[in-house]
Amino acid sequence: MKNLFQNKYFLIGITLMIGVLIGWVVKPSSSNNERTAHEHTIDENGVWTCSMHPQIQQKEPGSCPLCGMALIPLEEDEGEGDPLSIKMSATAVQLANIVTQKVSKGSLGKQIILTGKVMEDERSIVTQSSHIPGRIESLNVSFTGDYVSKGQTIATVYSPTLVTAQQELFETQKLASTQPALFEAAKRKLANWKLTDTQIEEFLQSKKLTSTFPILAETSGYVKEKMINEGDYIRQGSSLYSLSDLSDVWVLFDAYETDLQWIRTGDMLEFTIASLPGVSFDGKISYIDPVIDPKTRVASLRVELKNDENLLKPEMLASGRLTTELNNEEALLVPKTAIMWTGKRSIVYVKTASEKGVAFNLREITLGPDIGDQYLVTEGLEEGEEIAVNGTFSIDAAAQLAGKPSMMNPQGGNPTTGHAHHGGMVGSAEVQKSLHPEVNISTEKFESSAVFKQQLKAVFQAYLPLKDALVETDAVTAKEKVTPLLDAIEKVDMMQVANQAHEEWMKDLDVLMKTTQYMIEESDVEKIRGALSPLSDQLYQTLVKFDVETGGYRQYCPMAFDYKGAFWLSDAEEILNPYFGDEMLTCGNVEEELK
Numbered sequence: 001m002k003n004l005f006q007n008k009y010f011l012i013g014i015t016l017m018i019g020v021l022i023g024w025v026v027k028p029s030s031s032n033n034e035r036t037a038h039e040h041t042i043d044e045n046g047v048w049t050c051s052m053h054p055q056i057q058q059k060e061p062g063s064c065p066l067c068g069m070a071l072i073p074l075e076e077d078e079g080e081g082d083p084l085s086i087k088m089s090a091t092a093v094q095l096a097n098i099v100t101q102k103v104s105k106g107s108l109g110k111q112i113i114l115t116g117k118v119m120e121d122e123r124s125i126v127t128q129s130s131h132i133p134g135r136i137e138s139l140n141v142s143f144t145g146d147y148v149s150k151g152q153t154i155a156t157v158y159s160p161t162l163v164t165a166q167q168e169l170f171e172t173q174k175l176a177s178t179q180p181a182l183f184e185a186a187k188r189k190l191a192n193w194k195l196t197d198t199q200i201e202e203f204l205q206s207k208k209l210t211s212t213f214p215i216l217a218e219t220s221g222y223v224k225e226k227m228i229n230e231g232d233y234i235r236q237g238s239s240l241y242s243l244s245d246l247s248d249v250w251v252l253f254d255a256y257e258t259d260l261q262w263i264r265t266g267d268m269l270e271f272t273i274a275s276l277p278g279v280s281f282d283g284k285i286s287y288i289d290p291v292i293d294p295k296t297r298v299a300s301l302r303v304e305l306k307n308d309e310n311l312l313k314p315e316m317l318a319s320g321r322l323t324t325e326l327n328n329e330e331a332l333l334v335p336k337t338a339i340m341w342t343g344k345r346s347i348v349y350v351k352t353a354s355e356k357g358v359a360f361n362l363r364e365i366t367l368g369p370d371i372g373d374q375y376l377v378t379e380g381l382e383e384g385e386e387i388a389v390n391g392t393f394s395i396d397a398a399a400q401l402a403g404k405p406s407m408m409n410p411q412g413g414n415p416t417t418g419h420a421h422h423g424g425m426v427g428s429a430e431v432q433k434s435l436h437p438e439v440n441i442s443t444e445k446f447e448s449s450a451v452f453k454q455q456l457k458a459v460f461q462a463y464l465p466l467k468d469a470l471v472e473t474d475a476v477t478a479k480e481k482v483t484p485l486l487d488a489i490e491k492v493d494m495m496q497v498a499n500q501a502h503e504e505w506m507k508d509l510d511v512l513m514k515t516t517q518y519m520i521e522e523s524d525v526e527k528i529r530g531a532l533s534p535l536s537d538q539l540y541q542t543l544v545k546f547d548v549e550t551g552g553y554r555q556y557c558p559m560a561f562d563y564k565g566a567f568w569l570s571d572a573e574e575i576l577n578p579y580f581g582d583e584m585l586t587c588g589n590v591e592e593e594l595k
Helices: 003-008 009-046 090-093 160-174 180-190 199-205 259-262 392-401 428-434 450-471 477-490 497-519 525-545
Strands: 086-088 099-102 106-119 125-129 134-139 151-156 213-217 221-226 239-244 246-256 268-272 282-289 298-305 317-335 346-356 356-371 372-380 388-391 552-557 566-570 589-594
Touching: 009 525, 086 392, 099 106, 106 259, 106 268, 106 356, 134 160, 151 239, 160 199, 180 199, 239 246, 246 259, 246 268, 246 282, 246 317, 259 298, 259 356, 268 298, 298 497, 317 388, 346 392, 356 392, 388 392, 392 477, 392 497, 450 477, 450 525, 477 497, 497 525, 525 566, 525 589
Parallel strands: none
Antiparallel strands: 086 356, 099 388, 106 246, 106 317, 125 239, 134 151, 151 213, 221 239, 246 298, 268 282, 268 317, 282 298, 317 372, 346 356, 346 388, 356 372, 552 566, 552 589
16 A cells, blocks of 8 residues: 555546546636626626616615615616606506506597677667657656567657747648648658658647657667656757667677687587576577687677577576587597697607516607697607506606606706715705705786686695695605695696796796605605695795685794795694694794785
8 A cells, every 4th residue: 555655656646636626626616706706796887776766876786765665787677768768667657647548539529618698689779869859748768677669659858849840830731732842841840850640640630739749769679778867958869768679689608719710600509598497599600709808818709599588688697518520530639638738849758668667758749729628639649659648747757857858858867856865865954955946936926717726726725635744744644645736736727827827837837746746756754844845835936926815824934944944835824833743833933824
């Protein structure tokens, strides 16, 4: 054995075998180290993001600071599709309450609701005049609203002028055989004062002078205005009464200028009268006013009707329904809820789907007339494309946060919110300062419709439960109350305001949407409180500039946000501080009553 270990060939063989064994053992370990080093490189140099909040980007794995979900490598979601699109997981779409619908064609029919009232037919309004000068001895029609029949004696006049004319008649009657022209001239003089041939013959037969003469109604109708009293002296041609014959009436309807393109002369309009329940009427539109009222932005439509049964009376309120079509062709139609309109641009979000989720791309489109709750699309969409019809503001907010093309920033870039979360917690004061845009303040008042004001009042009502939840320092309930507030904001119809008022609302809307969207994404009660301040300020400015009556109060806490102070809105005068809750529940004061 000793000789064996002294054999050099044996030692060389043993050495080779040991080396192979060591190499076999060490090699897998080396491979593992290389893989570990490679993974470590990815962790250090890669980007991790949230599937629900793509604006979150970090250099190491962890949890999303907005929703708590585990972050995923950005490489898994990059390199596919349009880099300008907003990518969302199925869960994110569901949480944001996003609903989509395919673009389809439909008929260009529209039902227009009109309001109006019954009026006299202007052609039937006449003024009853006196053709006899003198003094009113008696009035047979003494009240406004009395009905007068044609030929009825409505007044008696004492007229010395007619007494003289009668004397001339009697004198020329004696010369009728020799100078008939004089006799005929005397009769015509009486006839010019509207005395009838029968009255003149009665004068000639009686041979007696008459000092009082009747005035006969020249037409039938109701007295609209009485212009004389007994004892008044009148001249020939003086007005006595204004009469209106209501056997024919007009029903005048107000049509908004946006609806006029749908209305044609000759269209059949059905309507009802508020004071005549159960009775319906219909008639053709005989006239459309060519001039728009500059204050109400409406034009008048006229329907002419027979009123033989005297059911319709002037100033009765009417409600009409007009069904009309532009043409017989079908066109692309999209719901109004899908449109985001800035006054100059109309945009929608088009959906594309893949195995990893869905994506939305901003698309600018050209709109035609509105058709009820839909718009005609003339350019920018194709039949069959799928668009978001609900939750569009949520998509747009995500686009703004990610610095991608959005409604207010069509070029993308420079996101205004979201990145302040990177690197740790953000206090409520920092939220108020950096995560939200400046409140849009205006001292000017803007005109708006009653519908628009009611919708803004609904936003105020939806704001109150959110504020109450923060008074209770309840972040879970607060997040739940933000969703109905966002829904109320999205339901405000931007088409109810025009021109400068529309532009002003779009600025307000941007602030309201960003603050509520931030609240939805947050779970920390202090951060939600931080967003309540700009939300409250903007809502107050909006309610005031559009003159919305809420009956609430604007309240102020000077100690909020490190003594910088903050406002909030309430429906009660009692101070319940949403910024401190139980810590300083009654800190603050009423600054203004929102009458």
